[in-house]
Amino acid sequence: EIVMTQSPATLSVSPGERATLSCRASQTVSTNLAWYQQKPGQPPRLLMYGDSTRTTGLPARFSGSGSGTEFTLTISSLQSEDFAIYHCQQYHIWPWTFGQGTKVEIK
Amino acid sequence: QVQLQESGPGLVKPSQTLSLTCNVSGVSISSDNHYWTWVRQYPGKGLEWIGYIFHAGSSYYNPSLESRVIMSVDRSKNQFSLNLASVTAADTAMYYCAGGHYSSFGDFSPFDYWGKGTLVTVSS
Numbered sequence: 001e002i003v004m005t006q007s008p009a010t011l012s013v014s015p016g017e018r019a020t021l022s023c024r025a026s027q028t029v030s031t032n033l034a035w036y037q038q039k040p041g042q043p044p045r046l047l048m049y050g051d052s053t054r055t056t057g058l059p060a061r062f063s064g065s066g067s068g069t070e071f072t073l074t075i076s077s078l079q080s081e082d083f084a085i086y087h088c089q090q091y092h093i094w095p096w097t098f099g100q101g102t103k104v105e106i107k
Numbered sequence: 108q109v110q111l112q113e114s115g116p117g118l119v120k121p122s123q124t125l126s127l128t129c130n131v132s133g134v135s136i137s138s139d140n141h142y143w144t145w146v147r148q149y150p151g152k153g154l155e156w157i158g159y160i161f162h163a164g165s166s167y168y169n170p171s172l173e174s175r176v177i178m179s180v181d182r183s184k185n186q187f188s189l190n191l192a193s194v195t196a197a198d199t200a201m202y203y204c205a206g207g208h209y210s211s212f213g214d215f216s217p218f219d220y221w222g223k224g225t226l227v228t229v230s231s
Contacts (some may be wrong), residue, residue, distance in 0.1 A: 034202040034217035043203050043221035044154070087154060091217050098154040
């Protein structure tokens with residue numbers, strides 16, 4: 001199976017600052033990569049997928065890039081509601097697999 | 108608005124079978140444009156995909172679990188279910204039902220819809 005590795009495990013950022021989250025796949029997943037946001041006590045929420053396709057209502061401050069094995073999720077100016085755990089997931093080959101998550105916390 | 112809701116026992120004894128049901132509302136489970144799936148999350152936050160199923164019954168399970176997993180659909184109740192046999196403490200997790208879109212070209216989209224999750228503890 002494809003192993004997804006996210007870094008860093010925890011990212012401490014001040015509100016208004018930029019956050020850059022990384023996700024690496026153990027083999028190519030083309031652009032079949034999704035990002036989810038998860039807040040305490042809630043299920044993951046799909047943010048974006050594919051060739052940076054955004055889900056409805058996702059603020060423009062969220063952007064994604066990458067293909068093959070290296071991917072990045074950028075939050076340009078962190079708002080209070082953005083502090084959460086972010087998971088990447090490959091949906092290129094079954095079994096679909098997730099990274100271990102990056103926790104974005106308030107600095 | 109599509110909503111999913113898990114139900115089932117929160118405590119299962121070792122070696123027994125974990126059985127969960129997901130009630131779907133807002134869309135027919137018989138839709139050819141959707142697939143239905145189960146995902147679990149361990150206390151350390153890692154997510155593991157368990158398997159998917161279509162309304163007609165075709166399914167695919169994670170190879171790491173396929174010897175113990177059976178999923179099924181009840182179209183009359185707009186529900187789908189998960190049975191995981193021979194559980195151990197390692198199966199203790201939050202279990203989510205989820206769903207996504209399936210295109211006429213055979214493409215799966217990621218998981219658009221999620222239930223709120225149900226915590227299952229395996230303990231005697």
